[in-house]
Amino acid sequence: MFSLNRSAFLNNPASISGSFxxxxxxxxxxxxxxxxxSNRDKSNGSLLMATDESTATLKEMRDGYAEVVDPKSGVSxxxxxxxxxxxxxxxxxxxxxSVSVASGYSLLRDPHHNxxxxxxxxxxxxxxxxxxxxxxxxxxxxxxxxxLHNIRQYQVPLQKYMAMMDLQERNQKLFYxxxxxxxxxxxxxxxxxxxxxxxxxxxxxYSRPQGVFISLKDKGKVLEVLRxxxxxxxxxxxxxxxxxxxxxxxxxxxxxxxxxxxxxLYTALGGIRPSACLPVTIDVGTNNEKLLDDEFYIGLRQxxxxxxxxxxxxxxxxxxxxxxxxxxxxxxxxxxANHNAFDLLEKYGTTHLVFNDDIQGTASVVLAGLIxxxxxxxxxxxxxxxxxxxxxxxGTGIAELIALEISKQGLIVSSRLExxxxxxxxxxxxHEPVKELVDAVNAIKPTILIGTxxxxxxxxxxxxxxxxxxxxxxxxxSLSNPTSQSECTAEEAYTWSQGRAIFASGSPFDPFEYxxxxxxxxxxxxxxxxxxxxxxxxxSGAIRVHDDMLLAAAEALAGQVTQENFDKGLLYPxxxxxxxxxxHIAAEVAAKAYELGLATRLPPPKDLVKxxxxxxxxxxxxxxx
Ligand SMILES: NC(=O)C1=CN([C@@H]2O[C@H](COP(=O)(O)OP(=O)(O)OC[C@H]3O[C@@H](n4cnc5c(N)ncnc54)[C@H](OP(=O)(O)O)[C@@H]3O)[C@@H](O)[C@H]2O)C=CC1
Ligand SMILES: CC(=O)C(=O)O
Ligand SMILES: [Mg+2]
Numbered sequence: 001m002f003s004l005n006r007s008a009f010l011n012n013p014a015s016i017s018g019s020f021x022x023x024x025x026x027x028x029x030x031x032x033x034x035x036x037x038s039n040r041d042k043s044n045g046s047l048l049m050a051t052d053e054s055t056a057t058l059k060e061m062r063d064g065y066a067e068v069v070d071p072k073s074g075v076s077x078x079x080x081x082x083x084x085x086x087x088x089x090x091x092x093x094x095x096x097x098s099v100s101v102a103s104g105y106s107l108l109r110d111p112h113h114n115x116x117x118x119x120x121x122x123x124x125x126x127x128x129x130x131x132x133x134x135x136x137x138x139x140x141x142x143x144x145x146x147x148l149h150n151i152r153q154y155q156v157p158l159q160k161y162m163a164m165m166d167l168q169e170r171n172q173k174l175f176y177x178x179x180x181x182x183x184x185x186x187x188x189x190x191x192x193x194x195x196x197x198x199x200x201x202x203x204x205x206y207s208r209p210q211g212v213f214i215s216l217k218d219k220g221k222v223l224e225v226l227r228x229x230x231x232x233x234x235x236x237x238x239x240x241x242x243x244x245x246x247x248x249x250x251x252x253x254x255x256x257x258x259x260x261x262x263x264x265l266y267t268a269l270g271g272i273r274p275s276a277c278l279p280v281t282i283d284v285g286t287n288n289e290k291l292l293d294d295e296f297y298i299g300l301r302q303x304x305x306x307x308x309x310x311x312x313x314x315x316x317x318x319x320x321x322x323x324x325x326x327x328x329x330x331x332x333x334x335x336x337a338n339h340n341a342f343d344l345l346e347k348y349g350t351t352h353l354v355f356n357d358d359i360q361g362t363a364s365v366v367l368a369g370l371i372x373x374x375x376x377x378x379x380x381x382x383x384x385x386x387x388x389x390x391x392x393x394x395g396t397g398i399a400e401l402i403a404l405e406i407s408k409q410g411l412i413v414s415s416r417l418e419x420x421x422x423x424x425x426x427x428x429x430x431h432e433p434v435k436e437l438v439d440a441v442n443a444i445k446p447t448i449l450i451g452t453x454x455x456x457x458x459x460x461x462x463x464x465x466x467x468x469x470x471x472x473x474x475x476x477x478s479l480s481n482p483t484s485q486s487e488c489t490a491e492e493a494y495t496w497s498q499g500r501a502i503f504a505s506g507s508p509f510d511p512f513e514y515x516x517x518x519x520x521x522x523x524x525x526x527x528x529x530x531x532x533x534x535x536x537x538x539x540s541g542a543i544r545v546h547d548d549m550l551l552a553a554a555e556a557l558a559g560q561v562t563q564e565n566f567d568k569g570l571l572y573p574x575x576x577x578x579x580x581x582x583x584h585i586a587a588e589v590a591a592k593a594y595e596l597g598l599a600t601r602l603p604p605p606k607d608l609v610k611x612x613x614x615x616x617x618x619x620x621x622x623x624x625x
Pocket of ligand 1: 338454
């Protein structure tokens with residue numbers, strides 16, 4: 001296998017246009033066309049490559065495979081393997097390109113191409129692997145079985161997490177195959193709740209860079225920092241500043257576990273290529289005294305920068321991202337504290353392709369659950385009464401999207417109006433102040449109770465019983481993460497409502513047996529939405545995120561819920577079908593982008609679901625000839 005040495009290109013892009021030597025004809029396109037300076041930033045080394053037939057254009061040449069792109073529309077036709085027999089040899093530098101061959105020991109150390117014991121006899125011969133591997137050749141399926149067996153041996157979830165991270169850094173395809181094939185078992189490991197503990201201990205378990213850290217020390221050099229990341233063709237960035245990590249508070253630089261986890265899901269659940277995903281943590285300090293005193297803390301040891309200093313670093317980052325990766329780079333804001341989250345979204349929502357997962361992704365997933373609840377229970381959203389515990393990003397984001405759907409108002413007491421943060425004000429209501437949640441439930445008589453407070457066990461027995469006395473089928477969402485912060489457990493919801501609650505939670509709970517029934521609690525987590533939303537945005541070349549896309553994503557998700565799911569107590573389809581679900585979400589989001597004139601990849605593909613599926617990354621090994 002090979003990678004193109006881009007130094008010549010970087011030095012003098014205009015000079016590079018010519019043919020590869022004959023011996024590479026089978027493995028490389030014959031004509032190299034440097035992307036026009038008008039539509040590509042030369043400095044990141046991006047290039048277009050035309051195939052022999054000139055019917056399609058190979059772009060984003062990287063480590064042995066390339067994306068096939070229709071030259072007229074710019075629409076991607078998926079990733080194509082460009083390995084060939086000739087790559088098996090140690091090539092000499094070729095002018096103007098040089099081809100370096102990853103083989104032998106370095107091939108086994110390269111997580112993108114390593115196949116471990118799955119290298120065939122032929123590959124072992126041609127890639128200098130003889131003696132570096134024991135004689136047995138096994139299939140990827142057997143490797144998955146073995147890894148799963150090993151992971152199941154660990155009793156402690158954090159150990160399972162570390163084993164997964166280790167695998168990701170050793171053999172990327174095996175990591176994704178394992179995760180995709182066993183998503184229900186492993187999601188709680190690479191994602192909530194275990195990722196929360198991993199962030200709390202990130203300094204201790206940190207071994208290798210999984211993303212880019214941008215700290216106050218990098219002010220003025222953010223673009224350079226981004227260029228240090230080895231992958232150039234980034235399509236999605238998940239960025240945090242670590243100030244509100246799940247419901248665990250300010251974890252500073254240790255928040256990196258969150259973008260890493262979210263992007264693993266972009267690939268496993270939404271099919272975005274791993275090399276197109278970039279986790280970023282912006283380190284402006286932390287106000288977490290415990291971390292500042294922790295000898296294993298890996299971030300800046302200072303209080304958080306605020307005001308202009310904060311805004312300037314963020315602005316430099318946002319500008320550099322667009323400069324480096326172009327107009328259509330998707331940026332997902334994740335786990336920022338609410339005093340920055342809403343402002344950042346407002347500031348960059350009109351200039352960048354951005355969304356805030358906690359505000360918008362969560363809103364979309366909850367709306368989907370409510371739409372499916374209405375579908376199976378009867379009634380309309382407009383007839384419901386909603387009570388939220390927690391009027392922050394998730395709570396007000398959900399309220400806003402529901403309101404968009406039904407044009408209804410929220411439930412904050414307006415006597416506090418003066419002192420309220422701006423994002424809470426639209427939801428202020430005329431009402432006597434109430435101290436206890438149970439009193440609010442009895443006074444407001446909600447049909448739907450939504451917990452987004454980040455405070456564990458706040459839906460007490462009294463609260464759930466009050467909901468159950470008011471409603472035949474009380475709908476209760478305990479959205480706060482991780483499990484320790486969930487407003488109530490599945491067991492509590494079902495027991496205290498005598499098996500009548502329709503319950504969903506942000507972090508997973510096991511099925512619960514109550515009386516003659518086994519209830520399977522749904523997981524109301526934005527992980528259902530952002531991978532499909534992101535795929536839809538990317539495949540349509542969207543330039544902005546629009547609220548209608550979030551509504552479309554919610555409808556698409558709700559459309560995947562069956563009567564059979566609901567009969568088990570589920571408001572969401574099982575995660576095991578998530579790639580199919582994501583394809584449907586992506587298709588609806590892309591359709592909306594085309595409808596709104598926000599899509600740039602034209603003309604639109606005829607069958608958007610099929611197209612979404614065809615764009616998805618496959619974790620199956622390639623044959624290296
Ligand atoms: N399931 C999912 O997909 C998602 C779950 N979440 C989870 O939701 C939780 C909240 O996240 P987010 O909204 O972003 O965080 P925010 O900090 O923006 O919001 C939390 C809100 O809860 C309020 N609050 C805290 N304690 C109480 C209490 N005892 N009674 C009433 N209100 C209270 C806070 O009030 P004040 O403003 O006064 O501090 C704040 O407004 C987290 O645990 C997070 O993990 C978030 C996103 C997605
Ligand atoms: C799920 C998620 O985004 C959160 O808890 O913050
Ligand atoms: Mg989040």
